[in-house]
Amino acid sequence: xxxxxxxxxxxxxxxxxxxxxxxxxxxxxxxxxxxxxxxxxxxxxxxxxxxxxxxxxxxxxxxxxxxxxxxxxxxxxxxxxxxxxxxxxxxxxxxxxxxxxxxxxxxxxxxxxxxxxxxxxxxxxxxxxxxxxxxxxxxxxxxxxxxxxxxxxxxxxxxxxxxxxxxxxxxxxxxxxxxxxxxxxxxxxxxxxxxxxxxxxxxxxxxxxxxxxxxxxxxxxxxxxxxxxxxxxxxxxxxxxxxxxxxxxxxxxxxxxxxxxxxxxxxxxxxxxxxxxxxxxxxxxxxxxxxxxxxxxxxxxxxxxxxxxxxxxxxxxxxxxxxxxxxxxxxxxxxxxxxxxxxxxxxxxxxxxxxxxxxxxxxxxxxxxxxxxxxxxxxxxxxxxxxxxxxxxxxxxxxxxxxxxxxxxxxxxxxxxxxxxxxxxxxxxxxxxxxxxxxxxxxxxxxxxxxxxxxxxxxxxxxxxxxxxxxxxxxxxxxxxxxxxxxxxxxxxxxxxxxxxxxxxxxxxxxxxxxxxxxxxxx
Amino acid sequence: xxxxxxxxxxxxxxxxxxxxxxxxxxxxxxxxxxxxxxxxxxxxxxxxxxxxxxxxxxxxxxxxxxxxxxxxxxxxxxxxxxxxxxxxxxxxxxxxxxxxxxxxxxxxxxxxxxxxxxxxxxxxxxxxxxxxxxxxxxxxxxxxxxxxxxxxxxxxxxxxxxxxxxxxxxxxxxxxxxxxxxxxxxxxxxxxxxxxxxxxxxxxxxxxxxxxxxxxxxxxxxxxxxxxxxxxxxxxxxxxxxxxxxxxxxxxxxxxxxxxxxxxxxxxxxxxxxxxxxxxxxxxxxxxxxxxxxxxxxxxxxxxxxxxxxxxxxxxxxxxxxxxxxxxxxxxxxxxxxxxxxxxxxxxxxxxxxxxxx
Numbered sequence: 101x102x103x104x105x106x107x108x109x110x111x112x113x114x115x116x117x118x119x120x121x122x123x124x125x126x127x128x129x130x131x132x133x134x135x136x137x138x139x140x141x142x143x144x145x146x147x148x149x150x151x152x153x154x155x156x157x158x159x160x161x162x163x164x165x166x167x168x169x170x171x172x173x174x175x176x177x178x179x180x181x182x183x184x185x186x187x188x189x190x191x192x193x194x195x196x197x198x199x200x201x202x203x204x205x206x207x208x209x210x211x212x213x214x215x216x217x218x219x220x221x222x223x224x225x226x227x228x229x230x231x232x233x234x235x236x237x238x239x240x241x242x243x244x245x246x247x248x249x250x251x252x253x254x255x256x257x258x259x260x261x262x263x264x265x266x267x268x269x270x271x272x273x274x275x276x277x278x279x280x281x282x283x284x285x286x287x288x289x290x291x292x293x294x295x296x297x298x299x300x301x302x303x304x305x306x307x308x309x310x311x312x313x314x315x316x317x318x319x320x321x322x323x324x325x326x327x328x329x330x331x332x333x334x335x336x337x338x339x340x341x342x343x344x345x346x347x348x349x350x351x352x353x354x355x356x357x358x359x360x361x362x363x364x365x366x367x368x369x370x371x372x373x374x375x376x377x378x379x380x381x382x383x384x385x386x387x388x389x390x391x392x393x394x395x396x397x398x399x400x401x402x403x404x405x406x407x408x409x410x411x412x413x414x415x416x417x418x419x420x421x422x423x424x425x426x427x428x429x430x431x432x433x434x435x436x437x438x439x440x441x442x443x444x445x446x447x448x449x450x451x452x453x454x455x456x457x458x459x460x461x462x463x464x465x466x467x468x469x470x471x472x473x474x475x476x477x478x479x480x481x482x483x484x485x486x487x488x489x490x491x492x493x494x495x496x497x498x499x500x501x502x503x504x505x506x507x508x509x510x511x512x513x514x515x516x517x518x519x520x521x522x523x524x525x526x527x528x529x530x531x532x533x534x535x536x537x538x539x540x541x542x543x544x545x546x547x548x549x550x551x552x553x554x555x556x557x558x559x560x561x562x563x564x565x566x567x568x569x570x571x572x573x574x575x576x577x578x579x580x581x582x583x584x585x586x587x588x589x590x591x592x593x594x595x596x597x598x599x600x601x602x603x604x605x606x607x608x609x610x611x612x613x614x615x616x617x618x619x620x621x622x623x
Numbered sequence: 624x625x626x627x628x629x630x631x632x633x634x635x636x637x638x639x640x641x642x643x644x645x646x647x648x649x650x651x652x653x654x655x656x657x658x659x660x661x662x663x664x665x666x667x668x669x670x671x672x673x674x675x676x677x678x679x680x681x682x683x684x685x686x687x688x689x690x691x692x693x694x695x696x697x698x699x700x701x702x703x704x705x706x707x708x709x710x711x712x713x714x715x716x717x718x719x720x721x722x723x724x725x726x727x728x729x730x731x732x733x734x735x736x737x738x739x740x741x742x743x744x745x746x747x748x749x750x751x752x753x754x755x756x757x758x759x760x761x762x763x764x765x766x767x768x769x770x771x772x773x774x775x776x777x778x779x780x781x782x783x784x785x786x787x788x789x790x791x792x793x794x795x796x797x798x799x800x801x802x803x804x805x806x807x808x809x810x811x812x813x814x815x816x817x818x819x820x821x822x823x824x825x826x827x828x829x830x831x832x833x834x835x836x837x838x839x840x841x842x843x844x845x846x847x848x849x850x851x852x853x854x855x856x857x858x859x860x861x862x863x864x865x866x867x868x869x870x871x872x873x874x875x876x877x878x879x880x881x882x883x884x885x886x887x888x889x890x891x892x893x894x895x896x897x898x899x900x901x902x903x904x905x906x907x908x909x910x911x912x913x914x915x916x917x918x919x920x921x922x923x924x925x926x927x928x929x930x931x932x933x934x935x936x937x938x939x940x941x942x943x944x945x946x947x948x949x950x951x952x953x954x955x956x957x958x959x960x961x962x963x964x965x966x967x968x969x970x971x972x973x974x975x976x977x978x979x980x981x
Binding site for chain 1: 803807808809810811812815816819820822823824825826827828829830886887
């Protein structure tokens with residue numbers, strides 16, 4: 101990244117001092133069933149400034165952004181634009197005030213072309229009038245030039261890369277003359293060159309006087325790009341730093357609420373590694389360029405680091421039989437293992453706590469007891485009849501063991517908080533004596549307290565001799581929890597690092613592909 | 624249970640009003656006849672519910688009812704066009720065909736990942752066409768077949784009229800088996816789990832394809848059982864028997880608290896929903912208000928039967944609207960009662976921060 105932070109900071113300070121905010125939020129609160137997502141949050145956004153919004157998963161960044169964009173309505177709070185009070189009751193209202201949202205999951209219609217997407221909902225025509233295609237394409241071409249995307253406006257969006265789609269989203273925001281553009285993790289699935297291009301566009305927008313809210317987990321980006329950094333924690337303002345004051349350590353301290361996060365993870369005790377539990381040799385995951393090989397012992401926590409799209413989830417789904425791998429060999433406790441479906445994997449004691457727990461982990465309208473017992477309900481049944489009392493004892497046991505906060509085991513899981521939902525997913529496998537437990541992003545969207553508890557349970561499970569595979573995008577978590585770390589990049593296995601080699605820089609340079617493959621021989 | 628109890632209360636109130644309005648409503652012949660109608664609808668509505676609970680839909684139910692009856696008539700009738708076989712041959716063959724139809728549709732839906740709506744729509748038309756070719760556009764009479772006794776006979780006859788018609792016994796059997804399957808077995812738990820979240824069910828190691836296929840087999844099977852009862856009741860099988868019955872089944876099931884999104888519903892609700900549908904039907908004929916015309920002659924005001932569909936449709940919409948309103952109100956109350964996000968347990972309390980100033 102090639103801009104001068106010092107100059108930007110100076111500019112930001114003078115701007116903040118001399119001007120009143122473009123948009124100001126005061127005391128914004130938002131409740132969801134079971135959780136207070138925002139509690140009295142106040143944020144100012146200035147024209148011609150990049151405000152970075154940081155915080156751990158579940159800190160309330162996305163909720164705040166959705167309130168700002170009118171997707172969610174705040175329960176409490178005041179909004180002023182140019183000093184005049186406004187309401188942000190709907191997406192339309194927010195758009196009318198010049199606020200544009202660019203979601204992490206891009207909101208484009210893949211079946212339509214670029215121009216149609218840019219003007220979707222803003223065609224400037226009555227419902228039954230024909231579309232002004234020529235005019236749309238002409239204006240779209242101008243907008244595409246502004247964001248540096250050299251493609252004809254008639255290109256179908258389905259043929260674009262994620263980075264190009266991101267730029268289409270920016271063009272769409274510009275098409276309605278937005279004064280504030282909110283970007284949620286815009287670089288999470290971009291290649292380095294695409295990110296650079298996006299940063300250049302952001303600088304351009306800032307120079308044009310647009311207020312930019314930039315939500316990201318990537319510290320380097322935030323430090324380089326933003327004029328001001330606002331940190332959120334547990335739905336509250338944790339603090340604000342100007343570019344000049346900001347440092348990696350200060351931001352982390354605000355995010356986690358303390359200077360050092362070492363105490364957060366269970367203390368590692370040196371222990372005898374157990375028997376090899378799972379070996380994978382040359383497994384070809386569909387879509388991967390080459391096979392992967394690694395092994396994990398009982399009692400070991402093997403971390404998987406990598407960027408979004410590095411193929412970690414796909415690898416885990418192959419291990420769990422969701423999308424069976426082709427080629428290669430696997431074994432569990434020395435016996436050949438080739439799961440064709442989750443049933444096969446479960447039969448061998450290999451369980452997955454999926455990345456998307458609401459989609460793959462839980463039946464939301466069912467109770468805690470029904471969810472916890474779901475995979476093993478048939479085991480306890482007699483002649484096909486559900487053994488309710490045994491199922492409920494199992495649920496009680498897991499609720500107690502994992503400290504699941506629920507009024508009763510008959511509570512529907514949809515009403516529980518993210519952390520407690522995750523514990524229910526873990527609980528349903530613990531009841532079935534796992535040999536290999538795969539945890540894909542186990543603490544995503546979970547508050548800090550519940551996170552610490554999940555870490556503690558992971559350490560306990562490992563101590564019981566279970567082999568744990570943990571996929572995580574949180575480097576601190578990977579380093580804090582893992583005995584060894586597999587680093588993946590573009591669906592390849594880039595390295596296996598032992599405990600002594602675990603540093604953020606080392607993992608980061610491997611997972612971004614800056615460092616050549618290393619340590620592949622380590623097992 | 625909220626939805627079930629609500630519709631049950633509405634049913635009881637409706638019956639009381641009808642009973643007061645017209646003493647014939649509670650007369651033996653009307654009660655027995657309505658009970659028979661409820662039972663025949665309830666049997667195949669229960670089958671449809673198995674599919675609806677998985678989040679699917681079965682549009683072929685009415686056609687399967689028709690085909691079952693047509694096959695029985697064709698095989699067993701001694702009248703013209705019939706083949707004169709024993710009912711002991713005809714009924715198993717007809718039921719077997721129904722189960723095979725369910726299996727074929729279930730396999731198409733689960734193995735080829737086709738949409739249930741399209742597969743069963745195709746099935747509905749195709750099976751109806753098969754019935755048509757069998758009867759050759761005419762009617763097949765069951766004549767004096769002993770099967771006719773099935774619909775009209777029953778237990779505890781008073782003056783030759785049965786108090787409990789046989790279809791009601793069949794329905795009781797279906798209720799018992801349905802309750803057992805849906806509410807007590809692992810199979811039932813899996814049906815609800817698939818309807819609630821198909822992916823989570825798969826990730827929990829459930830053989831989703833098998834369970835789902837079985838739901839379609841059960842739906843078609845119970846439609847076949849209902850088809851036997853309708854054949855006995857009608858006696859004259861034409862290609863028209865059972866047309867649009869799948870929609871009555873869906874209406875009854877939804878009235879009874881199932882969601883077309885899947886994962887919801889109880890046997891009690893399905894029974895009450897079926898009863899509601901038939902009592903509305905019957906009530907439209909029965910409801911009357913006595914009044915005196917301008918000459919002082921006592922007369923009876925009755926509903927115009929042309930309003931039947933308006934009333935049935937209105938009741939269904941009213942039921943789902945009320946249900947949704949209650950649902951939204953409950954969700955809002957839950958949100959208001961939400962607790963603040965918990966602070967970390969193992970972390971020291973940080974000093975209060977000054978509020979951000981602007």
